[in-house]
Amino acid sequence: MNIVSTLSATMEDFRLNLGGTELKPLVIGGMGVNISTKALALEAARLGGIGHVSDAMLPDVTDRLFSTHFTALKAKFFRHLAGLGFKLGMNFDTIDIARHTRRYVEDVMSAKTGPGLVFINVMEKLTMNDPLKTLKARLNAALDAGIDGISLSAGLHTSSFAMMEENPRFRDAKLGIVVSSARALNIFLRRTAKTNRLPDFVVVEGPLAGGHLGFGMNWSEFSLPSIVDEVLAFLKSANLSIPVIAGGGVFSGTDGVRLLERGAAGVQVATRFTVSKESGLPDPVKQVYFNAEAEDVVVNGISPTGYPMRMLRQSPAICSNAKPQCEAYGYLLDKGDCQYLRAYREQVAADPSVKAPCIAEKTCLCHQMRNFKLWTCGATTHRLKETSVKLPDGTWWTPPAEAIFNDYMTGRNDEVMHPTLEDAMASK
Numbered sequence: 318m319n320i321v322s323t324l325s326a327t328m329e330d331f332r333l334n335l336g337g338t339e340l341k342p343l344v345i346g347g348m349g350v351n352i353s354t355k356a357l358a359l360e361a362a363r364l365g366g367i368g369h370v371s372d373a374m375l376p377d378v379t380d381r382l383f384s385t386h387f388t389a390l391k392a393k394f395f396r397h398l399a400g401l402g403f404k405l406g407m408n409f410d411t412i413d414i415a416r417h418t419r420r421y422v423e424d425v426m427s428a429k430t431g432p433g434l435v436f437i438n439v440m441e442k443l444t445m446n447d448p449l450k451t452l453k454a455r456l457n458a459a460l461d462a463g464i465d466g467i468s469l470s471a472g473l474h475t476s477s478f479a480m481m482e483e484n485p486r487f488r489d490a491k492l493g494i495v496v497s498s499a500r501a502l503n504i505f506l507r508r509t510a511k512t513n514r515l516p517d518f519v520v521v522e523g524p525l526a527g528g529h530l531g532f533g534m535n536w537s538e539f540s541l542p543s544i545v546d547e548v549l550a551f552l553k554s555a556n557l558s559i560p561v562i563a564g565g566g567v568f569s570g571t572d573g574v575r576l577l578e579r580g581a582a583g584v585q586v587a588t589r590f591t592v593s594k595e596s597g598l599p600d601p602v603k604q605v606y607f608n609a610e611a612e613d614v615v616v617n618g619i620s621p622t623g624y625p626m627r628m629l630r631q632s633p634a635i636c637s638n639a640k641p642q643c644e645a646y647g648y649l650l651d652k653g654d655c656q657y658l659r660a661y662r663e664q665v666a667a668d669p670s671v672k673a674p675c676i677a678e679k680t681c682l683c684h685q686m687r688n689f690k691l692w693t694c695g696a697t698t699h700r701l702k703e704t705s706v707k708l709p710d711g712t713w714w715t716p717p718a719e720a721i722f723n724d725y726m727t728g729r730n731d732e733v734m735h736p737t738l739e740d741a742m743a744s745k
């Protein structure tokens with residue numbers, strides 16, 4: 318296509334075909350912890366695209382939604398292991414994990430309407446002090462509860478398919494993986510070959526995405542279009558026909574069209590929906606996202622997962638002195654330890670007189686994400702203000718997800734929606 322036709326095309330001119338299901342080529346990516354809410358995912362499905370809920374810290378999320386007491390009971394049960402020592406034996410009960418996952422997913426799926434799909438985003442890096450057992454419980458419970466599909470992220474997921482092999486829905490649910498290189502995809506395909514099942518989709522996430530990045534601190538040397546080309550070439554050379562969904566930095570419908578014309582089957586987006594009405598971020602935090610400038614968006618290494626993460630530099634989670642709270646949470650424990658717990662322990666050992674040391678190099682991701690104090694975001698966050706308007710009280714209007722979804726689908730000429738105050742007041 319030439320430049321003129323690219324600019325005049327819209328994402329409505331394309332369709333995403335996932336194993337015979339025809340969808341709008343727009344996926345709202347998973348955003349933990351409960352930023353991509355049930356309401357947001359359901360809107361994407363109602364409008365004919367794909368929405369995601371996230372399984373990050375689901376037992377704690379269900380506590381808040383359904384007034385259950387998983388987190389409080391866990392904290393009480395492991396009270397004797399409080400302190401900065403290793404947390405060996407501080408394990409999650411897999412029956413509980415499955416129960417909470419089923420309850421949450423059943424609640425979401427029972428409310429689903431429209432022609433689209435709802436997927437759950439499952440991150441391998443949530444090691445939960447017993448990576449294999451807990452991941453198996455999470456994946457199978459989501460399938461049992463009727464989720465349409467699963468996107469496997471934050472890891473290579475070399476055994477995730479095998480963990481679901483016995484599940485009656487293993488071959489009918491849509492299963493895919495998020496990768497940032499053809500190499501990672503190749504490893505995944507080779508390791509899962511024995512299950513005799515290909516992924517139904519591959520999300521290729523570039524370096525401008527929100528959340529954790531699948532790159533080192535040299536992330537800026539990579540570009541989404543080149544990785545998409547690389548993955549498409551790899552699939553072609555392997556004679557595989559798997560839809561590729563490209564994400565990271567797609568801000569307008571025309572950005573999406575460029576990737577679709579390159580051969581992507583769909584695009585995955587998230588940042589623009591962080592400030593939607595349906596997003597789980599508290600309203601004051603949405604205002605911080607709107608007000609962010611380009612220099613506020615940083616990539617750093619404070620996540621104890623070891624992956625670089627993009628966030629607003631104003632995030633209270635940066636250089637926080639929160640005590641490690643593994644008894645209540647512990648979603649990142651592995652062999653009884655976590656990088657934050659270790660950093661905190663070392664800091665206290667270095668100077669025992671400091672009661673609440675500020676840990677600059679790491680953060681307690683569980684506590685901070687759970688409390689919306691780590692403001693992770695994509696590289697385009699500073700542009701969100703272009704898509705909104707200030708209300709008479711001086712705050713930014715938070716658009717409904719439907720308006721953002723339709724703006725992606727119908728936007729052309731590199732333009733994004735510019736709502737007027739009347740539009741905003743009419744939809745309030």
Ligand SMILES: Cc1cc2nc3c(=O)[nH]c(=O)nc-3n(C[C@H](O)[C@H](O)[C@H](O)COP(=O)(O)O)c2cc1C
Pocket residue numbers: 345346347348349350352371373438440470471495522525526527528529564565566567585586587588589591693694695696697
């Ligand atoms: C606030 C936020 C939280 C995110 N959390 C997750 C997550 O929990 N798991 C994941 O795989 N990706 C996560 N992502 C990545 C998105 O799912 C998506 O692929 C990516 O951000 C798309 O790029 P964009 O934000 O530039 O549109 C997150 C992104 C944002 C903005």
